[in-house]
Amino acid sequence: MAAIQETREHVASLGERYKYGFITDIEMERAPRGLNEDVVRLISAKKGEPEWMLEWRLGAFRRWREMREPNWARVHYPKIDYDKAYYYAAPKSSAKFANLDEVDPKLLETYEKLGIPLHEQKLLAGVAVDAVFDSVSVATTFKAKLAESGVIFCPISEAIRDHGDLVRKYMGTVVPVTDNFFATLNSAVFSDGSFVYVPKGVRCPMELSTYFRINASETGQFERTLIIADEGAYVSYLEGCTAPKRDENQLHAAVVELVALDRAEIKYSTVQNWYPGDEEGRGGIYNFVTKRGDCRGRASKISWTQVETGSAITWKYPSCILRGDDSVGEFYSIAITNHFQQADTGTKMHHLGRNTRSRIISKGISAGRAQNTYRGLVSVHPRATGARNHTQCDSLLIGKECGAHTVPYIESRNPSAQIEHEATTSKIADDQLFYCLSRGIGQEEAVALIVNGFCREVLQQLPMEFAVEAQKLVGISLEGSVG
Amino acid sequence: MNMLEIENLHVVVQGQEILKGLSLVIRTGEVHAIMGPNGSGKSTLSYTLAGREGYEITEGRILYRGENLALQTPEERAARGMFLAFQYPVEIPGVTTMNFLKTALNAQRRARGAKELDAMSVLKSVREAAGALNVSEEMLRRALNVGFSGGEKKRLEILQMALFKPVLAILDETDSGLDIDALKLVADGVNALRTPDRGILVITHYQRLLDYIVPDRVHVLDKGRIVAEGGKELAHELEAKGYAGLARDAA
Numbered sequence: 001m002a003a004i005q006e007t008r009e010h011v012a013s014l015g016e017r018y019k020y021g022f023i024t025d026i027e028m029e030r031a032p033r034g035l036n037e038d039v040v041r042l043i044s045a046k047k048g049e050p051e052w053m054l055e056w057r058l059g060a061f062r063r064w065r066e067m068r069e070p071n072w073a074r075v076h077y078p079k080i081d082y083d084k085a086y087y088y089a090a091p092k093s094s095a096k097f098a099n100l101d102e103v104d105p106k107l108l109e110t111y112e113k114l115g116i117p118l119h120e121q122k123l124l125a126g127v128a129v130d131a132v133f134d135s136v137s138v139a140t141t142f143k144a145k146l147a148e149s150g151v152i153f154c155p156i157s158e159a160i161r162d163h164g165d166l167v168r169k170y171m172g173t174v175v176p177v178t179d180n181f182f183a184t185l186n187s188a189v190f191s192d193g194s195f196v197y198v199p200k201g202v203r204c205p206m207e208l209s210t211y212f213r214i215n216a217s218e219t220g221q222f223e224r225t226l227i228i229a230d231e232g233a234y235v236s237y238l239e240g241c242t243a244p245k246r247d248e249n250q251l252h253a254a255v256v257e258l259v260a261l262d263r264a265e266i267k268y269s270t271v272q273n274w275y276p277g278d279e280e281g282r283g284g285i286y287n288f289v290t291k292r293g294d295c296r297g298r299a300s301k302i303s304w305t306q307v308e309t310g311s312a313i314t315w316k317y318p319s320c321i322l323r324g325d326d327s328v329g330e331f332y333s334i335a336i337t338n339h340f341q342q343a344d345t346g347t348k349m350h351h352l353g354r355n356t357r358s359r360i361i362s363k364g365i366s367a368g369r370a371q372n373t374y375r376g377l378v379s380v381h382p383r384a385t386g387a388r389n390h391t392q393c394d395s396l397l398i399g400k401e402c403g404a405h406t407v408p409y410i411e412s413r414n415p416s417a418q419i420e421h422e423a424t425t426s427k428i429a430d431d432q433l434f435y436c437l438s439r440g441i442g443q444e445e446a447v448a449l450i451v452n453g454f455c456r457e458v459l460q461q462l463p464m465e466f467a468v469e470a471q472k473l474v475g476i477s478l479e480g481s482v483g
Numbered sequence: 484m485n486m487l488e489i490e491n492l493h494v495v496v497q498g499q500e501i502l503k504g505l506s507l508v509i510r511t512g513e514v515h516a517i518m519g520p521n522g523s524g525k526s527t528l529s530y531t532l533a534g535r536e537g538y539e540i541t542e543g544r545i546l547y548r549g550e551n552l553a554l555q556t557p558e559e560r561a562a563r564g565m566f567l568a569f570q571y572p573v574e575i576p577g578v579t580t581m582n583f584l585k586t587a588l589n590a591q592r593r594a595r596g597a598k599e600l601d602a603m604s605v606l607k608s609v610r611e612a613a614g615a616l617n618v619s620e621e622m623l624r625r626a627l628n629v630g631f632s633g634g635e636k637k638r639l640e641i642l643q644m645a646l647f648k649p650v651l652a653i654l655d656e657t658d659s660g661l662d663i664d665a666l667k668l669v670a671d672g673v674n675a676l677r678t679p680d681r682g683i684l685v686i687t688h689y690q691r692l693l694d695y696i697v698p699d700r701v702h703v704l705d706k707g708r709i710v711a712e713g714g715k716e717l718a719h720e721l722e723a724k725g726y727a728g729l730a731r732d733a734a
Contacts, residue, residue, distance in 0.1 A: 430536070435573035438533045439583075439643070440561030440591035449586055453577030453626065 021245030021275060024109075030219070031088035037061060040188055043088050047157045047191075050164060060177045060187035067181045073344040074373045074405060075313045077286065080251060086219040087189045091133060130155060130194045130210040132223055142206065151204050151235075152197040156224055159195035166197055170228055174257035174294045174321070182253040182315075183290040186222045190255065193223035198233035198264075207463055212241040214274070214285070220251040227257070229264035231297065236267040238466055241274050241310070247283045249312060254289045262297030262324065267305070269462055270318075271470055274310035276477070279368075281340030284312025291318035295327035295356075303330040304347065305461040307470045309477040312341060317375065319348035322356035322384075329358040332458040334470075336451075336477050337370030337402070346376035346407075351387035351417070360391040363455045367398035367481035373405040380417040387414060393423040396454050398447065398481045448475030486511045486651055486682040487532075491543035494524075494531050501527040503707035504543070509651070512679040516693055517686045518718065519704035520726045525686045526570060528704070529655040532684075533567040534560055547651065561587075562594030564650030568640040568657050575627040580639065583627045584609055584646060591647060612645035616672055633660035641672040652676060653684045658692035670695030690722040703729060 031039045040061050044054040069080070130140040130153065146153050152163060159167050177187045194210040214221045229235050241252075252274060258266050268291075277284025287310075293302035304318040314337075320329030331347035349358035358378065366372040372395065380387045395404035406423050428450055436446035452459065452471050462470055487509040494502040501524045509515050519525050531538045532545065534557035545552040547565065555563070575583065588608075589599040600608075609623065616638045628636050637657055644652050654673065658666055673683065673696050685696055693701070693715065701718050703711040703726070711717065711729055721729055 429573075431573050432575055434533075434535050434557065435569065435575070436587075437557035438535075438561055438567050438569075439587035440558050440594060440647075441587055442558050442590065445586070445590060449578055449583070450575060453575055456577035 020242035020273065026091050028089050028091060030086050033086055034083040035087055035189065039087055043189055043191060046088065047160070049160055052168065053160055056177070057188050060184050063178055064181070064184040064188055067184055069181050073315050074371065075315060075342045075344050077313055080286070085251060087222070088191060089219040132192050132210060132212045149202050149205055150199040151202060152195065153208055154195055156193045156195040156226060163195070163197070166228065167195065167226065170259055171226055171257065174259060174292050175255050175290050180290060182288040183255050186224060186253050186255045190222045190224035193225040193254070196227040196235060196237060198229045198235045200230045201232040203233070204235040207236050207238060209238045209240070212239060214250060214252065220253065223254045225256045227266055228259045229261065229266050231262045231264060234265045236463055238269040238271070238463060240271045245275050245283065249283060250285050252285050252287050252289070256291040258293035258302055260293065260295050260297060260300035260302050263299045264297060265301040266293065267303045268293070269305040269466065270307065271466060271473065272306065272308045272310050273473060276310045276341050277312040277339065279339050285310065286313045287311035287316065289316040291316065292321065293319070294321045295324050295329060298324040299326040300324050301328040305332040305458065306334070307473065308333070308335040308343060308345060309473050314343040314345050316345045317347055319350070320358065321350045321352065322358065323352045325353040326355050327353055331360045332461045333362045334455045334458045334474070335372055336365045336474060337367070337372045338478055338481050339368040339370060341370045344373040344375055346374045348377040349379070349389060351380040351384040353384060355386040356384055358389045361457055362393045363458055364395045364404055365398070365451055365454070366395065366402035366404050367478055369401045371403045373407060375407040377409040378419055380412040380414050380419070382413045384414050385416050387417045389419045391421045394454070395425040396451065397425065397427045398478065444475065444479055447478050447481060451478060484511050485546070486548060488546040492540065492545060493542035494527055495539045495541050496527060496537060501707055502531070505707065505709060507702060507709065509682045509684060511682060513699045514677060514683040514685065514696065516698035516701045516718065517684065517704050518688070518701060518721060523704045524707045525704060526655060529567055529653050529686055532653055533557055533565065558590070559594065562591045566644050566647055566649030566652045568644060568652065568654045570655040570659065572628050572636040572640055574629045576629055578627050579624055580627050581609065581623045584643065588646060608646060612642050616642050616645070616668055618642050634662065634665045637661055637669060638665065641669050644676065645672055651682045651684070653686065655686045656688060658687055658689065666692065667695060690718040693718045
């Protein structure tokens with residue numbers, strides 16, 4: 001129909017499908033290209049790190065050189081030349097700020113454009129933000145207010161200097177230095193990220209949020225986040241990510257470690273919107289991320305919620321080690337792939353303690369020529385009497401050239417375990433679409449509406465402040481997927 | 484003024500010609516009924532009017548409010564006041580009925596250049612329409628048509644009609660699956676919209692609904708063509724003789 005075509009062209013001509021694709025023109029300081037011990041030493045020196053941290057990094061680097069990139073995921077990409085990339089980039093002016101007035105206005109402007117104002121009075125009520133720009137944290141808000149209740153929320157580089165004992169006690173205990181190729185690389189060259197410590201019995205008074213921005217070209221981002229909830233503590237944390245539109249592929253290899261002690265609860269939400277590449281599959285972020293939570297204490301709980309709409313390649317399996325008896329792990333995921341995006345994502349639930357419970361709800365949406373794989377493991381160890389898991393994997397296909405794949409692994413070594421797995425695959429039905437159109441709802445909006453309905457159980461898990469933004473993102477990332 | 488002019492309409496669906504030269508004129512303020520046996524082309528006509536993909540007009544034309552309907556997308560038709568009450572309303576899991584109504588209402592308003600309504604105003608309008616049709620708040624919170632009974636689905640269609648206040652309403656077998664109480668509710672809803680500036684096209688298999696929505700004209704459709712036309716008494720004649728009897732008389 002000619003008129004539909006016209007409407008669509010009009011929508012397309014509104015341009016900027018990926019509205020975060022701008023580049024901030026700012027003077028950068030970088031480590032030399034490539035990776036060797038000198039670069040690792042330089043990063044450590046730039047951060048003013050103690051000797052133990054440098055040794056930790058060097059140990060990781062030596063190990064990494066012996067490791068091979070994994071190739072079991074259902075993603076295809078040209079070989080990454082690790083010697084061509086930059087491993088450290090920072091705005092020149094960013095030495096260390098006593099307050100926000102000293103921050104380069106260009107940086108503040110960047111975050112304003114992203115909808116993340118860093119001036120506290122303009123902030124979303126009740127959300128503290130740590131802003132990470134390439135390899136450094138540029139600002140952390142509400143630090144003083146959080147400190148009143150004993151909560152530490154700061155860049156990890158600062159935590160290494162000021163809270164060394166805490167960092168040393170927990171870092172690498174959930175994701176060991178030798179865990180996997182990308183995690184080991186991260187351990188050697190990680191630049192910045194967030195550190196959170198919530199003391200015993202404290203319910204963190206506000207949402208904590210980190211906003212990651214890749215800006216520099218040919219530069220990898222390797223952030224590292226460590227969150228510790230002490231006995232009976234509660235914290236809700238959200239990360240958001242964007243990157244400029246560039247024709248090259250950029251590597252992002254993060255590590256996130258969560259530790260929940262007795263009766264503690266951590267809720268970790270991600271809205272991942274790295275640049276996905278263009279309609280032809282040029283450019284985009286390679287997102288190879290290791291995220292793991294350890295329910296170390298009795299009756300502790302870790303809940304992962306992720307909305308994955310960006311990146312050319314997503315390789316990520318936020319997992320829970322249910323070590324403490326009666327602990328609970330949850331994984332709620334929406335993964336949307338359009339055009340040439342590839343996602344291989346899921347979770348691992350390791351039931352070690354008695355009466356541990358886990359719940360997995362995964363919604364995969366595939367459009368264009370994208371490939372979307374759910375890969376998950378539920379493993380029940382011999383001691384985990386009374387363990388229970390429920391898994392639900394739903395896939396939605398839009399168009400004829402995309403693919404959805406579900407690869408669930410289940411290992412049970414305790415006869416009392418109850419494990420349930422449900423999976424569905426469906427398409428947006430023509431009659432659903434036509435019903436919406438006949439009510440005056442246009443193609444793009446109709447698809448967004450139907451897909452948001454499909455994802456509803458997961459969207460409901462997001463903190464209120466971000467649920468609306470996530471819903472919009474779901475619509476935007478599927479633009480141009482019908483017809 | 485003519486609201487809808489269908490001239491010698493031929494429609495092909497999946498390679499098969501279903502409508503074979505149908506002509507029909509509805510003037511503003513009129514209620515028309517189309518009756519016909521299964522397979523006569525009733526639903527094809529309603530889908531063609533609403534602009535469903537795959538319903539190809541191969542000959543003839545449709546003018547809606549003086550303009551060629553074939554050049555308009557389904558959503559444009561809706562924004563210009565056309566409404567189709569579906570014979571089989573569609574389920575959309577996870578989308579609450581209330582959210583769907585708000586999205587649709589505002590999409591139509593936007594297309595007409597009117598200001599969008601906020602959640603409170605929409606809620607108020609929906610409640611007004613819902614009360615008369617016995618649609619509960621609980622139903623509005625459920626996902627659209629998911630787990631609704633046949634009667635609930637049909638009442639929701641009429642609720643949408645009351646909410647959107649269309650210029651031309653097409654009711655495709657809205658009476659099927661309704662008990663007599665629900666039928667009266669639905670008929671009251673339709674009659675409330677019966678004003679001099681609107682047109683209504685009732686498509687039905689049975690005469691029963693036409694006792695409550697009394698048409699100005701009745702057309703009998705058979706094998707893709709109008710085979711008989713008349714006033715409201717034609718519906719009763721049809722009920723007495725059956726389609727086969729009427730077809731014999733016509734021949």
